[in-house]
Amino acid sequence: MDKFQAFGKNISASFSPFAARTQQFVKEQLGQADEKTQLPADYIELEKRVDALKQVHQKLLSVTSQYSNEAYDYPPNIRESFTDLSRTIADKVTLLSHASTPAEAQAAFTAPPSAKPQPKTFNHAIARASLASSQLLAQTHSSQASEDPLASALEQYALAQEKVGEARLAQDAQIQSRFLAGWSTTLNTNIQFATKARKSVENSRLLLDSTKAAKKSAIQGRGMNPDDEGQLSEEARAEIEAAEDEFVNQTEEAVGVMKNVLDTPEPLRNLADLIAAQLEYHKKAYEILSELAPVVDGLQVEQESSYRKSREGA
Structure with a gap:
C-alpha cells in the first residue's frame, strides 16, 4: 500500500507542472491571465529569424526535392515500350553499325535488354x-551509295542527347547528396x-506565471492585497525564484541554440x-551540343549543295 501511495505521489508530482502550464495557457488564450512574463526583445527577434529560415528551407526543398525524381522532366504524353527502354542509344548504334540488311537492323534495334531499363528523362x-x-x-x-543526311544527323543527335541526359542524372545525384541532404538535415535536425x-522556454514561462498566479491567489484568499509581495511566505518566494531561474536558464539555452542555427555556414555551403x-551540368551540355552543331551544320551544307546541283541539272 505504501508503494502504491508513493507511486501516486510521483505521478502527481510529474503531472502537476503540466496541469499548471496547461491551466495558465488556457487562461492566456481566454484573456483571463493577470500577467504574462514578457520575453526579451532580442529573443523574439531570434525567433522570427529562425522561423524565416525554416520557411526558406521548406519552400526551396518543396521545389528542389524534384531532383530525387528521375522522371521530373519526362514528357507525360509519350508512351515508350519495354523495347524502347531496353538498351542505351550507344549500344543500339553499335549494333546497328554491324547490320547489313534491314532485317538485321530491325533485330539490332529490338535486341533484348542488357541491363536495367533506360532512364526516363526528357533528354x-x-x-x-x-x-x-x-x-x-x-x-x-533508296540510295545504297550514300546515307540519308537527316538520318545521319538524327543518329548523332540521339547520341548527344543521351550524353546530356547522363550529365543531368549526374547533376541530380550531386544535388541529392550535397544540397538536399544538407538542407533536410538543417530543417529536420538543427x-x-x-x-x-x-x-522549453514557453513551458518554463507558463510554469513561472502559473506559480506567481497561484501564490497571488493564495494571498487574496487570506483577504490581503495580492500585489503585495511582502505577504509572500519564504516557501512561496523560493518557489517563484526557482521558476524564474529555470525560465532564465531555458531562455539562455534557447538563445544559444538559435544563434547556432542562424550562424552556421552549412546552408550557404549547400x-x-x-x-x-x-553549372557543371550546363557546361557539359554546352560542350556536347557544341561538338554536335558543326557536324549537323556540315551535313546541312552538303545536302543543300547537292540539292542545288540537282536542281541546276534538271
Whole structure:
C-alpha cells in the first residue's frame, strides 16, 4: 500500500507542472491571465529569424526535392515500350553499325535488354525518338551509295542527347547528396533542436506565471492585497525564484541554440554545391551540343549543295 501511495505521489508530482502550464495557457488564450512574463526583445527577434529560415528551407526543398525524381522532366504524353527502354542509344548504334540488311537492323534495334531499363528523362526520350526516326529514314532510303543526311544527323543527335541526359542524372545525384541532404538535415535536425528549445522556454514561462498566479491567489484568499509581495511566505518566494531561474536558464539555452542555427555556414555551403552541380551540368551540355552543331551544320551544307546541283541539272 505504501508503494502504491508513493507511486501516486510521483505521478502527481510529474503531472502537476503540466496541469499548471496547461491551466495558465488556457487562461492566456481566454484573456483571463493577470500577467504574462514578457520575453526579451532580442529573443523574439531570434525567433522570427529562425522561423524565416525554416520557411526558406521548406519552400526551396518543396521545389528542389524534384531532383530525387528521375522522371521530373519526362514528357507525360509519350508512351515508350519495354523495347524502347531496353538498351542505351550507344549500344543500339553499335549494333546497328554491324547490320547489313534491314532485317538485321530491325533485330539490332529490338535486341533484348542488357541491363536495367533506360532512364526516363526528357533528354533520353529525345534520344530514343531521334534514333528510332533515324532508323525509319535509313530503312526507306533508296540510295545504297550514300546515307540519308537527316538520318545521319538524327543518329548523332540521339547520341548527344543521351550524353546530356547522363550529365543531368549526374547533376541530380550531386544535388541529392550535397544540397538536399544538407538542407533536410538543417530543417529536420538543427531547426528542430531550436524548436524544442523554444518549447522549453514557453513551458518554463507558463510554469513561472502559473506559480506567481497561484501564490497571488493564495494571498487574496487570506483577504490581503495580492500585489503585495511582502505577504509572500519564504516557501512561496523560493518557489517563484526557482521558476524564474529555470525560465532564465531555458531562455539562455534557447538563445544559444538559435544563434547556432542562424550562424552556421552549412546552408550557404549547400547552396553553393547546388549551383556548382547545375553549372557543371550546363557546361557539359554546352560542350556536347557544341561538338554536335558543326557536324549537323556540315551535313546541312552538303545536302543543300547537292540539292542545288540537282536542281541546276534538271
